[in-house]
Amino acid sequence: MKPVERAAVQFEKLPGVGIKTAKKLAYALLMFDKRDVDVFCDEIAAAKDALKLCRVCGNFSEGDVCEICAASVAYSADTAPKRDGSIVCVVEHPKDIAAIERGRYYKGVYYVLHGLISPTNLKLPKDLNIKGLLERENLTSIREIILATPPTLDGEATARYVTAELLAANITARITRLAYGMSVGGSFDYADDDTLSYAFKNRNTLE
Numbered sequence: 001m002k003p004v005e006r007a008a009v010q011f012e013k014l015p016g017v018g019i020k021t022a023k024k025l026a027y028a029l030l031m032f033d034k035r036d037v038d039v040f041c042d043e044i045a046a047a048k049d050a051l052k053l054c055r056v057c058g059n060f061s062e063g064d065v066c067e068i069c070a071a072s073v074a075y076s077a078d079t080a081p082k083r084d085g086s087i088v089c090v091v092e093h094p095k096d097i098a099a100i101e102r103g104r105y106y107k108g109v110y111y112v113l114h115g116l117i118s119p120t121n122l123k124l125p126k127d128l129n130i131k132g133l134l135e136r137e138n139l140t141s142i143r144e145i146i147l148a149t150p151p152t153l154d155g156e157a158t159a160r161y162v163t164a165e166l167l168a169a170n171i172t173a174r175i176t177r178l179a180y181g182m183s184v185g186g187s188f189d190y191a192d193d194d195t196l197s198y199a200f201k202n203r204n205t206l207e
């Protein structure tokens, strides 16, 4: 295999990158000075090494607990926490948190499943990070759990499964699901910020 093709194979692993774009990126990178290619590769490896998952919610985090979870704790008796720890939004990936945070309308905290239940991709409930949600420390004081998995078959199946598990755990929280409207079949990647904010404001109670 030619050197450019070898580099292109790596770029093609990225989401949304086809062989044409992969080759374009490979050519561009290989035009860099050798030193800049090293920086490029080293920085990505260093980012991967530094990446941890928040022990509370599973979001990407630099420390043991992510910034959002940390902001749901009051630092002293007379300061209110910046985030409401009694509302938990359940998402598929950390990137969904980034999409919701862009809108600045949500002030609760999150929980990341790291995947969806999928019969076609042979993903079972045990492959997801559901346990941490059911074993969450403040589970009994949670007022609302928002299921924000995507409006796809897998996303709906996952929302139904998590709801059943939460009900079986006798939680008292209201369980809600985003109202996706027009974006049915898509995911947060394709939903614009207005669609997502609409979906949040018009969320429905399940049960």
Ligand SMILES: [Zn+2]
Pocket (backbone or CB within 6 Å): 054, 055, 056, 057, 058, 059, 065, 066, 067, 068, 069, 070
């Ligand atoms: Zn967290």
